[in-house]
Amino acid sequence: MKRVVVVGGGLSGLSAAWWVAQSAREAGVGVALTVLEREPQAGGKIRSSRKGGYLCEAGPNGFLDNKPSTIVLSRALGLGERLLRSRDEARKRFVFAGGRLRQLPEDPVSFLASDILSIRGKLRLAAEFLLPQGDPDEDESVAAFVRRRLGEEALDRLIDPMAAGIYAGDPETMSLRSSFPKVHQLEQRFGGLLRGMLEMRKMAAAAGAQGPQSAGPGGVLWSYPEGLEELVASLADGVGRERVRTGVAAEGMERVGRAWVVRTSDGEAVEADAVVLAVPAYDGARLLGPLDDRLADLLHAVPYVPAAVVCTGYPREGVPHPLDGFGFLVPKSEGRRILGSLWSSSIFARRSPDGRVLLTQIVGGARNPELVGLDDAGLVAVVREELRITLGIEAEPEFVWIRRWDKAIPQYVVGHGDRLQEIEERVASLGGVFLAGNAFYGIGVNDCTARAQELGPQVVAWLAGAP
Ligand SMILES: Cc1cc2nc3c(=O)[nH]c(=O)nc-3n(C[C@H](O)[C@H](O)[C@H](O)COP(=O)(O)OP(=O)(O)OC[C@H]3O[C@@H](n4cnc5c(N)ncnc54)[C@H](O)[C@@H]3O)c2cc1C
Incomplete structure (x- = not known):
């Protein structure tokens, strides 16, 4: 029986544990799982509270269906009927600009009619069509990119609020490539955003698609009747409540031969053939710091x-x-x-x-x-x-x-991509340690569940190769 310790019982850790168990079952590898969660309740940033008939979310309010991983996971957990x-x-979105609410346009035609940008701002945006492609190697800030391609007004009224809405972030420091990879790819692949969007529409039409499924940022938002906590509760049940040890923190880890020993806050030493770290970057830095100073610095540098x-x-x-x-x-x-x-x-x-x-x-x-x-x-x-x-x-x-x-x-600030690459190289050189969590591969619910789904077979392949 191989032993896997997952540190962190938020969405990333619970879904990683669940996918490791699935992949192990499929591969016929026996795995004993332990999830360590410092807080008394698993779920991390996901917490739904029903009081007096109101349902409040402490963290995420939902996930979009423009990426499949959370819908796939929900169905696999038997939560399909609860989606x-x-x-x-709710596809109508507003921006408070110029002292009043203005509806965000849902398509190019309503964009022309909308008052979200002045005529000058719209013309500047349309000029994007004619601009040369930027340097593919430059890790540009979101603000610099938008100023260059779409103009100051689009930055102020369209992109700055979006950066705040998704990342609570500052577009002046955020890396375009790491924070909005699809936008970066659109420019690199098609030479520009408008050009890219037109090409994508043509391709979708040729493939028989009915056009974009929805307005808003690419997709329809989903949750569950009692909020997103249904997902983490169901994951904890799926992994096995007895394997999810809440109120127990990982305090350090040491290599012993090819295996790891994870020391916990309740004084135990849990042995593992593989460790999945699904904690915020700064918590990861504390655990890995004694093994690799430079790795700790890199992890601490994620703001x-x-x-x-x-x-x-x-x-x-x-x-x-x-x-x-x-x-x-x-x-x-x-x-x-x-x-x-x-x-x-x-x-x-x-x-x-x-x-x-x-x-x-x-x-x-x-x-x-x-x-x-x-x-x-x-x-x-x-x-x-x-x-x-x-x-x-x-x-x-x-x-x-x-x-x-x-x-x-x-925050995926400028330099995030290079930093992540070095983090990955250093973690890989430890052997048997895997990274999950929203500090690295996307900050949203879908990104966490997609990363977990990817990790399942990777962890099992490592275990299968272990002596
Ligand atoms: C206010 C807010 C709104 C959001 N809105 C959305 C949204 O609408 N849509 C969307 O897709 N995403 C949204 N997000 C992002 C989403 O919530 C996160 O991406 C996701 O929940 C992160 O999960 P995680 O497991 O990676 O991290 P966390 O939820 O942070 O979990 C990490 C866990 O690790 C535990 N831990 C840390 N150190 C240790 C240790 N040493 N030992 C044991 N346990 C440890 C922590 O206690 C924690 O439970 C929002 C986030 C916030 C904060």
Whole structure:
């Protein structure tokens, strides 16, 4: 029987454990799994809280179906029937720009009619068609790339809010290639973004596709009736609750022959033929530092931004806006103190009691990290003021739920790609150590489950080769 220890019981660790078990079964390799999770509850950033009929998410609100891995995993776990599709109206997204909400265009025709960019901004964007391709070897920042190809206004009104919405990040420091690899590839493959999008449409039409499945950033958002916690709970059941040891941290690891010994906070030494590290980069640095100084420095160099999630619930009549969409994001230039507001009860069914609405605000990020340090009353005051200005809500929320993350989201800053390559080389040279987690291969739910699916057979191949 081969032994595998997975450090970290967030989505990455639980899904890696699950895929290792699947791959081992398929390969006929006997595997004894242990998942170590420092917190009393597994799930990491995924936590769904139902209180008084409101359902709040501490972390992710859902995942898109433009990548298959989480849908595939859900079905494999027997959660297929629980998959909950967002409402169609949630594909309408807004940006708070120039002091009011403006709908993001859903296609090129509505883009021409929309007022999200001035005529000058639209012309500048259209000129992208004529621009030469950039240097494929340059690790350019998101902001530099967008300025070069689409212009300052598109950066301010379209891309900066998107960077805030996905990464809570700053486009001036984020690496385009690592943060938005598809956009980078579009330029490299087709010479430009507009050219690339036209070619992709032609290819989709030739392949008989009906055009893009949805508006919004590529796909429809999904969750489960009781939130994303259903996924991590089902994973923990699938792996076996007795194998997921919560409240136990890994404190160090040592090589013993070809195997590893992982020391835990409860004083045990757990032996393993392979170790999957599915922890934030800074936690990985602490574990691997004593084995490789340089590796620890590289891992410590992945920055994180803090964020607070502030959910507010109101009687429907307390909110003058129709809330007919996904919600809105705010460009930095507006000087507002929320990154955006998700209209949770418009996105998914049963997120609020009948006759009530639930909004989820994100505060902090790279833009205003200091706001995450406010106490609850301070955060609520900020959110109330911002919702008054953006949505005209004067009413006091009847329901408030807050969750702060000191290190919410890793940032793939310029240099991330080179750093990752060196991290991978150094980890590979340790032998039998595998990296998962959202610090490396994509920050979203789908990226975590895709990486886990990839790792399953890799870990089993290593085990099969072990003496
Ligand atoms: C506010 C917020 C909103 C988000 N929204 C979305 C969204 O809408 N869509 C989307 O796709 N993604 C979203 N994300 C990103 C998504 O939540 C993450 O990518 C994903 O949950 C990360 O999972 P993970 O397992 O890699 O890391 P984590 O969830 O951070 O899990 C790591 C785990 O490792 C444990 N750990 C650390 N060190 C040790 C140790 N030494 N021993 C044992 N255990 C240890 C930690 O306790 C933790 O449980 C959001 C994230 C945040 C914070």
